[in-house]
Amino acid sequence: MTTIRFLGGTDTVTGSKFLVEGGRGPVLVDCGMFQGPREVRDLNWDDPFFTEAPLPDEVLITHAHMDHTGWLPRLVGTHGFDGPIRCTSATADLLGIMLPDSARLQQEEAAYANKKGYSRHRPALPLYTEADVERTLALIQPAGYHEWVETAGGRARFSFAGHILGSAHIALESEGRRMVFSGDVGRWDIPVLKDPEPPPGADLLLIESTYGGRHHKEDTDPDTGIAEAVNRVAGRDGVLVIPAFSIGRTQEILFRIRALEDAGRIPELPVFLDSPMAIDATEQYARHHEEHDLEIKALEAEGTNPLRPARLQFSHTVEESKAINRRREAMVVISASGMATGGRVPHHLKRRLPYPENMVAFVGYQAEGTLGRLLVDGADRVRIHGEEIEVVADVVRLEALSAHADQDELIRWVGEAVPERIALIHGEDEGRAALAEAFRVRFDAEILLPVRGDVLEV
Numbered sequence: 001m002t003t004i005r006f007l008g009g010t011d012t013v014t015g016s017k018f019l020v021e022g023g024r025g026p027v028l029v030d031c032g033m034f035q036g037p038r039e040v041r042d043l044n045w046d047d048p049f050f051t052e053a054p055l056p057d058e059v060l061i062t063h064a065h066m067d068h069t070g071w072l073p074r075l076v077g078t079h080g081f082d083g084p085i086r087c088t089s090a091t092a093d094l095l096g097i098m099l100p101d102s103a104r105l106q107q108e109e110a111a112y113a114n115k116k117g118y119s120r121h122r123p124a125l126p127l128y129t130e131a132d133v134e135r136t137l138a139l140i141q142p143a144g145y146h147e148w149v150e151t152a153g154g155r156a157r158f159s160f161a162g163h164i165l166g167s168a169h170i171a172l173e174s175e176g177r178r179m180v181f182s183g184d185v186g187r188w189d190i191p192v193l194k195d196p197e198p199p200p201g202a203d204l205l206l207i208e209s210t211y212g213g214r215h216h217k218e219d220t221d222p223d224t225g226i227a228e229a230v231n232r233v234a235g236r237d238g239v240l241v242i243p244a245f246s247i248g249r250t251q252e253i254l255f256r257i258r259a260l261e262d263a264g265r266i267p268e269l270p271v272f273l274d275s276p277m278a279i280d281a282t283e284q285y286a287r288h289h290e291e292h293d294l295e296i297k298a299l300e301a302e303g304t305n306p307l308r309p310a311r312l313q314f315s316h317t318v319e320e321s322k323a324i325n326r327r328r329e330a331m332v333v334i335s336a337s338g339m340a341t342g343g344r345v346p347h348h349l350k351r352r353l354p355y356p357e358n359m360v361a362f363v364g365y366q367a368e369g370t371l372g373r374l375l376v377d378g379a380d381r382v383r384i385h386g387e388e389i390e391v392v393a394d395v396v397r398l399e400a401l402s403a404h405a406d407q408d409e410l411i412r413w414v415g416e417a418v419p420e421r422i423a424l425i426h427g428e429d430e431g432r433a434a435l436a437e438a439f440r441v442r443f444d445a446e447i448l449l450p451v452r453g454d455v456l457e458v
Ligand SMILES: [Zn+2]
Pocket: 063, 065, 163, 184
């Protein structure tokens, strides 16, 4: 008998962890960190469901985002996992950038919290250290797309998901049953990456529902949104702050800014990429040609660097980042994290939010309880690092830049090979309910809405 235990990423969009028990041993699909409000983040420290579950023999990773991978070093460092971690080659490269950065960020945040005394824990501790990350990275075994690889529980195959570099959906077979884990489903006709591939037929499909209730076609064209934002700050010597996931959104924005500059639709402003991880990830995006779509291949063949706006500047060090805060001229600052929950972007927001010439443009999903969500919901005061900050700058959201498929795209992705059962995961209540409704109308399948702690027979 094969079962799936839902350990996270069911009715929330963070903490994705699915334990498949059957075959020769348990396999964990994704090992995400819980993010967002404190009570959700606290699950990273003491997860009762995880303590009850057996330690996996092996981990399969759909893609490098922290909500799918950020708990790996905790699994290794604290729970003693030492089996193989399988993912695509680009995901392996990205994890080599992201996990050390995550450990550093947590160590820095713990130190900062201790200095300012705003943490509830005294002393504030990091969830894991750089040493835990080093041990984690040593366990990674890259797998090619479209090849079946033997796993503890049976066999598994990775296919293009079109969400970020290296992203895959995973077919996992155990004891004659096939499950497909969607990971995060990307979109068609988006710059840089190839389109998502359809899932193969399965007994059970587990599909994300982040934007299960949204229709992207109602959004403005992403290039128009970016052009308006850049032109607006250019006209009043303001600063456009774009909080962005270092991996995926950042490269798409760089691509679009470069294209808008080339088309003469925006002036060539200084563009600061203020995130060491985003800088390294951009290099990986340029390097992994096997994932590029035809458009970027054609531009590269002409000798253009499509990921490089004319006045792009990298800011590696904290000193360089602070220097941006002293500048008073029209410019664009792209910085992480995408939901403004950590990284360098809260410092930029603290500096720029109180002035009317500035603008903040959010370009991805903002989970409940995050600073990003408060701002897009129209808060006129926010707390950043324990300080009250007045929101005077314009705050906009450019939803069309989402890396997640919307309702119609998720329906398109499921395609022809409709499985008997579909479990909707990785969504908040509204998104999941809307997608469940749409699927029930469309597909002759049993639609399941598991919650954390559920165990489902496959
Ligand atoms: Zn993702």
